[in-house]
Amino acid sequence: MELYRKSLSDCDSALTLNDNLERAYLIKGRCQWKMGKQKLARKTWRQGLRVCSDVAIYKELYQCLGGVLEDPEASSTKTDTVPTNPPSTTKPIETKELPITAKSTPPPPMDPKSWDALTTAAAGHIQHGIGDFKIDKIIALGYYHVNSGQLATGIQIFDALLAEHPKLVAAYLGRGTAYALGAQLELATADFTSAINCDSNCHDAYKRRGQTRGALGSDTEAIEDFTKAIEMNPDHEAYHQRGLAYYRKKNYKRALKDFEDASKIDHSDPLTWNHMGLCFDSLGQCARAVEAHMKAISLKADFKEAFSNLGQAYKDWGKYEQAMENFNKALVLDPNYAHGYHLRGLGLFGAGEHAKAVKDFTASFKLNPSHVETIIMMAVTKHGLGRLKEAINDYNTALRIDPQ
Numbered sequence: 001m002e003l004y005r006k007s008l009s010d011c012d013s014a015l016t017l018n019d020n021l022e023r024a025y026l027i028k029g030r031c032q033w034k035m036g037k038q039k040l041a042r043k044t045w046r047q048g049l050r051v052c053s054d055v056a057i058y059k060e061l062y063q064c065l066g067g068v069l070e071d072p073e074a075s076s077t078k079t080d081t082v083p084t085n086p087p088s089t090t091k092p093i094e095t096k097e098l099p100i101t102a103k104s105t106p107p108p109p110m111d112p113k114s115w116d117a118l119t120t121a122a123a124g125h126i127q128h129g130i131g132d133f134k135i136d137k138i139i140a141l142g143y144y145h146v147n148s149g150q151l152a153t154g155i156q157i158f159d160a161l162l163a164e165h166p167k168l169v170a171a172y173l174g175r176g177t178a179y180a181l182g183a184q185l186e187l188a189t190a191d192f193t194s195a196i197n198c199d200s201n202c203h204d205a206y207k208r209r210g211q212t213r214g215a216l217g218s219d220t221e222a223i224e225d226f227t228k229a230i231e232m233n234p235d236h237e238a239y240h241q242r243g244l245a246y247y248r249k250k251n252y253k254r255a256l257k258d259f260e261d262a263s264k265i266d267h268s269d270p271l272t273w274n275h276m277g278l279c280f281d282s283l284g285q286c287a288r289a290v291e292a293h294m295k296a297i298s299l300k301a302d303f304k305e306a307f308s309n310l311g312q313a314y315k316d317w318g319k320y321e322q323a324m325e326n327f328n329k330a331l332v333l334d335p336n337y338a339h340g341y342h343l344r345g346l347g348l349f350g351a352g353e354h355a356k357a358v359k360d361f362t363a364s365f366k367l368n369p370s371h372v373e374t375i376i377m378m379a380v381t382k383h384g385l386g387r388l389k390e391a392i393n394d395y396n397t398a399l400r401i402d403p404q
Contacts, residue, residue: 286317
């Protein structure tokens with residue numbers, strides 16, 4: 001205990017001479033922790049965060065503050081590990097749709113000098129940074145972890161930043177993005193709203209909130225956000241995302257106009273061309289739908305969804321052979337593509353090939369057993385084939401999933 005007191009005294013003396021010595025705050029907090037003064041330790045570490053410009057030390061400080069270390073002395077200035085558990089206040093929210101998925105692939109280990117070089121290089125490119133090089137470096141570190149799939153670590157970094165800088169737009173955007181990637185859409189929406197409250201001219205915040213609102217099923221509010229973003233900065237993403245919202249609301253004319261506007265800005269996005277094709281097909285313009293889907297495929301040769309949608313456009317146009325050809329190509333690209341089997345099954349059913357259609361609907365059901373439309377078509381087709389008991393079982397399954 002006497003050793004800790006001596007070390008604490010040394011740290012106090014050093015901080016009296018220079019109150020920007022971030023390592024002194026780290027060591028002082030550890031001594032206080034060992035002496036049973038946990039509240040004082042946390043206060044000391046928070047003081048250290050305010051002055052810290054060394055990324056490696058910053059990581060250790062927020063580890064200590066996050067309570068992820070039973071013993072703060074267990075961390076080392078040479079450690080490359082970072083916490084991977086989310087803060088205890090973060091609760092997952094059930095959602096029907098996940099707009100973005102992220103694989104949790106840890107970034108490669110880096111020594112403190114490499115971390116510092118990385119974040120120093122990135123700091124000059126931070127959007128919505130505040131021009132404070134020290135803070136922008138920490139923002140860069142948070143984004144690096146989020147982009148690497150280390151969502152909990154990114155959230156902890158942004159938590160620490162916001163504790164000291166509650167008006168930091170970049171931190172709200174970064175943490176909100178991490179929440180969205182983790183399917184915590186309500187928390188993400190709240191953070192994007194906070195970013196807007198801090199800066200009402202932040203078009204990125206409107207776009208991201210629009211995405212999360214759309215994923216939560218609030219397409220009307222999502223359209224409002226995308227419209228606001230377009231007024232500030234009419235870029236491809238905002239038009240494309242608003243088009244998706246209109247498409248989900250079955251307003252195909254408005255959706256098509258947005259996809260066309262998006263394509264004028266970026267003519268090489270296969271997703272935009274694919275959705276243009278879906279709109280044309282929904283509006284009965286099958287020839288133009290075929291052209292749009294073919295353009296999408298020319299931009300992305302392994303675009304299985306575009307092949308299936310091209311098949312559907314040919315089917316609606318009455319060109320059965322071309323439809324089957326493209327349905328087959330989609331399933332060659334991905335033999336586990338549930339929607340591909342469903343669409344091909346519909347084509348076979350429409351052509352009167354019910355036995356083959358049942359096989360495709362069954363394959364789709366095995367891959368996606370909660371898709372009610374597939375189950376109903378499986379039941380209808382079996383009914384037509386006289387397989388009444390099986391058909392009744394399928395109808396009952398559909399009713400259990402969706403009683404309406």
